[in-house]
Amino acid sequence: MTPDRTPLLIGSVAIVLLIGGLWLPQWAMFIVTIAFGNGLVALGLMLLLRAGLVSFGQALYYCLGAYAAGGIGRFFGISDIFLQMLAGALTAGFFALLLGFLLARYRGIFFGLLSLALSMILYGLLVKNQALGSTDGFNILPSTLFGIRPGPEWVRYAVLASAAVIAFVLALIVHRYLRTPLGRLAPAIKDNEIRVEYMGASARRAVHVKYVIAAVLAGVGGALAATTVGHIDPQMAFWTTSGEFIFITILAGTGNVLAPFAGALIYGIIHTTAYDLSPNTWQMSLGLALLVIIVFLPEGLWSLFRRRAWR
Amino acid sequence: MAVILDAQGLNKRFGAVTAANQVSAAIEKDSVVGLIGTNGAGKTTFINMITGYLKPDAGRIHFEGRDITLLPPREITRLGISRSFQIPQLYSSLTVFDNMMIGLGIVLNNAGLAGFFSRGNAAVPGYGRPPEEVAEHLLARFGLADYRHRNAQVLPGGVRKLLDIALTMVAKPRVLLLDEPTSGVSAEEKFGIMQMVLEAVRAEGVTVLFVEHDMEVVSRFAQRVIAFYDGRIIADAPPAVALADPDVKRHVVGQRA
Numbered sequence: 001m002t003p004d005r006t007p008l009l010i011g012s013v014a015i016v017l018l019i020g021g022l023w024l025p026q027w028a029m030f031i032v033t034i035a036f037g038n039g040l041v042a043l044g045l046m047l048l049l050r051a052g053l054v055s056f057g058q059a060l061y062y063c064l065g066a067y068a069a070g071g072i073g074r075f076f077g078i079s080d081i082f083l084q085m086l087a088g089a090l091t092a093g094f095f096a097l098l099l100g101f102l103l104a105r106y107r108g109i110f111f112g113l114l115s116l117a118l119s120m121i122l123y124g125l126l127v128k129n130q131a132l133g134s135t136d137g138f139n140i141l142p143s144t145l146f147g148i149r150p151g152p153e154w155v156r157y158a159v160l161a162s163a164a165v166i167a168f169v170l171a172l173i174v175h176r177y178l179r180t181p182l183g184r185l186a187p188a189i190k191d192n193e194i195r196v197e198y199m200g201a202s203a204r205r206a207v208h209v210k211y212v213i214a215a216v217l218a219g220v221g222g223a224l225a226a227t228t229v230g231h232i233d234p235q236m237a238f239w240t241t242s243g244e245f246i247f248i249t250i251l252a253g254t255g256n257v258l259a260p261f262a263g264a265l266i267y268g269i270i271h272t273t274a275y276d277l278s279p280n281t282w283q284m285s286l287g288l289a290l291l292v293i294i295v296f297l298p299e300g301l302w303s304l305f306r307r308r309a310w311r
Numbered sequence: 312m313a314v315i316l317d318a319q320g321l322n323k324r325f326g327a328v329t330a331a332n333q334v335s336a337a338i339e340k341d342s343v344v345g346l347i348g349t350n351g352a353g354k355t356t357f358i359n360m361i362t363g364y365l366k367p368d369a370g371r372i373h374f375e376g377r378d379i380t381l382l383p384p385r386e387i388t389r390l391g392i393s394r395s396f397q398i399p400q401l402y403s404s405l406t407v408f409d410n411m412m413i414g415l416g417i418v419l420n421n422a423g424l425a426g427f428f429s430r431g432n433a434a435v436p437g438y439g440r441p442p443e444e445v446a447e448h449l450l451a452r453f454g455l456a457d458y459r460h461r462n463a464q465v466l467p468g469g470v471r472k473l474l475d476i477a478l479t480m481v482a483k484p485r486v487l488l489l490d491e492p493t494s495g496v497s498a499e500e501k502f503g504i505m506q507m508v509l510e511a512v513r514a515e516g517v518t519v520l521f522v523e524h525d526m527e528v529v530s531r532f533a534q535r536v537i538a539f540y541d542g543r544i545i546a547d548a549p550p551a552v553a554l555a556d557p558d559v560k561r562h563v564v565g566q567r568a
Contacts, residue, residue, distance in 0.1 A: 181416030181425045188413045191402040198362070198400070200388035200482055201417040 006175050006256060013258065014168040021160050029156040031272060033228045035265040036163040038248055040221035042260035043174060044214030045249040050178075051210055052190030053107065057115030058245050060122050061092040061215040063237035065222025067132065068092070070140045070232045079141035081162045085223045092219025096212045104208040119237050126234035137233025140226050163224050170217060171257040177213070178257070182206055218245075247286065251293050253300015263301060315340040315518050316361070316392070316486050321370035323356055323542075330356040331367065332542040338486070343509065344520045345533030345550065347563050352539035354522045355397070358488045362394045363387040374486065389421055393484035397491040397522075399475035401463040407474055408446060408459040414481035415442035437483025445481070452511040453477040469496045469504060476508055480515065487512055489521040493528060501525060505532055526564055530554060538563050 021029065041062050048055055065088030072078040072087045099118060106114055127135050142149065143159055150158040177183040185206050188196050193203040226232045235241065244267070252263025267286075274285035297303055316338040323331035330353050338344055346354045359365040361372055363384040372380045379387055402410050415435055419425035419442065424433035432441040440448070450456045453473045458466060463474060472492060479487055492508055493501040505528055512519055523529050529536060529550060536553035538546040540562040546553045553559055 176427065179431070180427055180429075181413075181420040181431070184413060184416050187404055188402045191404050192400050194396075195400040195402065195478065196417075197384045198388055198394060199414045199417045199478065200385045200421050202385055 004179070006258070007172060010168050010171055010175070010258060014164055017164050018161055021157060021164070024160075026156050029160045030228065031268045032265065033156070033160045033163045034225060035261065035268045036160075036167040037221040037224035037228065037264075038245065038267065039261035039264035040167055040170060040224065041218040041245045042248040042252060042264055043171065043257060044217035044221075045245055046252070046254045046257075046260050047174065047178075047186070047210050047214050047217075049249060050186035050190070050254050051207060052186075053207065053210075054112050054246065055115040055214070055242070056112045056239065056246065057117070057119035057242050058214065058218050059237050059239065059241035060115070060119035061096060061218035062222035062225070062241065062245070063119070063122055063126070063232075063234070064092045064095060065089065065219030066226035066232045066236050067126070067222075068219065069223035069226045070138060071132075073141040074138060077141070079144045080147070081143045081145055081159060081227055082166070084143070084227050085162075085166055085220045088219040088221075088223030088226075089216045090219070092222070093212055093216040096215030100208040100211045103211055104204045116239055116242065119242060120239060123234050123237040123239075126237060133233070135234060137231060137235075139231050140229075142230070143227045159224075159228055163228070166220060166224070167261065170220065171261070174213070174217070175257040182209065186210070247290055250290065251301060253297070253302035255299065255302040259300060259302035266301065313340045314338065315375060317373040318357070318361065319371050319373075321357070321360055321367045321372070323360060323365060323367050329542040331360065331370075334370070334539075334542070334544055336537055336544065336547065338518060338520065340485075340518055341516065342518055343513075343532060343534045345529040345536045346520060346522045346539065347524070347526070347529055347536060347553075347559075348539030349563060352563075353542040354539050355490060356542075357539070358394060358490055358520070358522065361387075362392060362488060388482055388484075391482075391485040392488070393479035393482055393486075394488040395472075395476045395479050395490055395492060397494055399471040401466075401471060401474055401478070403464040404462065406460050406462055407450065407455055407466070410463055410474060410478060411446035411449060411481060412442060414478050415445055418482050435481075435483075449477050449480050449511075452480075452514070454507055469500050472496060473504065473508070476512075480512065480517075483515065484517055486518045486520070489519065491522050491524070493523065493525065501528055502531070526554060 041058055045055060045058055068087040068091035069084035072084065103111060103114060126132060143155065145158050145162065185196065185201060189203050189206060196203045222236065248263045248267045249260060251267060252259040270286060270289050274282035314337045319335050321331045321334040334357060348354050356365065360367045363382050366381060371378055374390060374392060379390060402413060416425060418435055419433055422436050425431055434440055435442055435445045438445045450459055455473055455477060458470055466474065476489065476492060493504055496504055509532055533550050536548060536550045537544055538553055538559045545558045545562065546556045554564060
C-alpha cells in the first residue's frame with residue numbers, strides 16, 4: 001500500500017493557513033472562511049458522487065445548519081461558534097437520518113430530484129414562517145469563542161481559524177472513513193449494487209450512512225456561513241444554492257478530501273472577480289469556467305495535482 | 312452423508328408461468344451437483360430462491376439446519392452461501408485486485424474486524440491471513456494473477472467469468488452456486504476453466520451446484536445431476552443414470568443435439 005500522505009498535507013495546509021491568515025486582509029479572510037463552509041458541503045457531495053449519487057438538494061442541510069446556528073442564538077442566546085456548528089451538524093444529521101430511509105432507496109435522477117424537492121419544501125416552509133423572518137431571514141449574534149468575544153479587528157480571524165480547524169478535522173475524519181471498507185464501497189456501489197449485495201453488504205445502508213455524513217458536513221458548512229455572513233435567509237435552501245455546491249464539487253473533482261476546499265476557494269475567487277469586473281454577467285464567467293473544466297479536466301482540478309501517493 | 316442444503320416443496324409462479332413446481336432437493340456436504348435443463352426450465356429460479364433474490368410462494372429452504380427461506384441475499388451470503396452469475400457481475404471501473412479487496416473489506420466489516428480505527432489488515436475469517444494475501448492467494452488459484460492491475464472492464468470473457476467466481480470465494484462460502492460458469496467461453500476453454508474452478512473451490516472444501524448446458528462438462532464434473540423441465544425436477548441421479556433417463560433425453564439433451 002502506498003504511504004498515506006494526505007494527513008500530512010492537511011496538517012501542513014492548516015498550519016500555513018492559521019499562521020498566514022494573520023496577514024490576510026479582512027475581505028480575503030471572508031472569502032477563505034466562506035470557502036471552508038462551501039468546501040464542507042462539497043466534501044459531502046463528493047462522498048455521494050463517489051457512490052454515483054448527485055444530490056441537487058444539498059442546500060437543504062446547508063440551510064438547516066444555518067438556521068440551527070441562528071436559532072440557538074435567537075432563542076437561547078448562544079453565540080459560541082463551535083456550539084453553532086455543533087447545532088448545525090446535529091440538526092442536519094437528524095433530518096438526514098430520517099429522510100435517508102426514503103432517499104437511500106433511490107438512485108440516479110430520482111435521488112437527485114427527490115433531494116431537490118425536499119430542499120424546496122424547506123424553502124417554502126421558511127418563506128411562510130414569520131417567526132423566522134420569512135423571506136428576510138434574520139441576523140445572527142456576533143460570534144464568540146469559548147465565551148470570549150474577540151475584538152472587532154480579531155473577529156474575522158477568529159472565525160477563519162475556527163473554520164479551518166473544524167474543516168480540517170472533518171476532512172481528516174472523512175479521509176479516514178474513505179479508507180474503511182464501508183468508505184471504499186462507494187465505487188463498488190456505483191459500479192454494481194447486485195454484486196455488493198451478493199458479497200454480504202447492504203448498498204442501501206451504505207448510501208444511508210453516506211447521506212447522513214454528507215448532511216452533517218453541509219450542516220456545519222451552513223452554520224459556518226451563517227456566522228461568517230451574520231445573516232441567514234431562505235435563499236440558502238433555494239435550488240440555485242444547491243447548484244453552486246454541485247458546481248464546486250465538479251470543479252474540484254473527487255480525488256482527495258482537500259479538493260472540495262480548493263474548489264470552493266477557486267469558486268469564491270472566480271465569483272468575486274467576475275462580479276467585480278462585470279456585475280451583470282458574472283454567471284456567464286462561472287459557466288465558462290465550468291465548461292472548461294468539464295471539457296479539459298473531467299476529473300476536476302484535483303487531477304492537476306494528483307500524485308499516486310495522494311490517492 | 313450430511314445434508315448441508317435442503318430445499319423442500321418450492322413453488323414459484325410469475326403470472327401464468329410456473330417457474331418452480333414442488334421443487335425439492337437435499338444437497339449433501341462436499342458434493343458437486345450439476346443442474347441441467349433448457350432455458351426457462353427453472354434452474355436459475357432455483358438458484359435465485361436459494362440465494363434470496365426470489366422468495367418462493369411456498370416451501371422452505373434450510374442451510375445447515377437453519378431456515379433461510381425469507382432472508383435477503385446479503386444475509387444468506389454472510390451465512391455461507393455464495394453465487395456467481397451467468398453474466399459476470401464485476402466492479403467494472405476497478406482493477407481485478409481492487410475487486411477482490413472490496414469483497415474482502417466487506418467480509419472484514421461484517422466480522423467486525425474493520426472499524427474506523429483499525430488498519431484493515433486483520434486476518435480474514437476462514438483464511439487466517441490479511442486481505443492482501445488472501446486476494447493474491449485467490450487470484451493465483453483462479454489464474455488471475457497476471458491480470459491484477461487490469462481494469463475489470465477490459466478483461467476477456469473467460470477471465471471475467473473467473474473473476475466473478477473468485478469474488479464469490481472471498482466470503483469463504485460453504486456452498487457455492489455457479490450459474491453457467493462456462494457460458495460465453497469457447498469450447499476449447501470450457502474444460503480447462505471448469506477444471507480450474509472446481510479445483511480451486513474444492514480445495515477450500517466448498518459444496519458446489521453448477522448450471523451447465525454442455526452435457527460433456529456435466530458428465531465429467533458432476534457427481535450428481537438434477538434435471539429441470541417446466542419448473543419441475545424430472546431426474547435426480549448420478550450423471551450416467553440421469554443423462555440416460557428417457558425424459559431427460561427428450562426434454563433436455565434431445566433439444567440440444
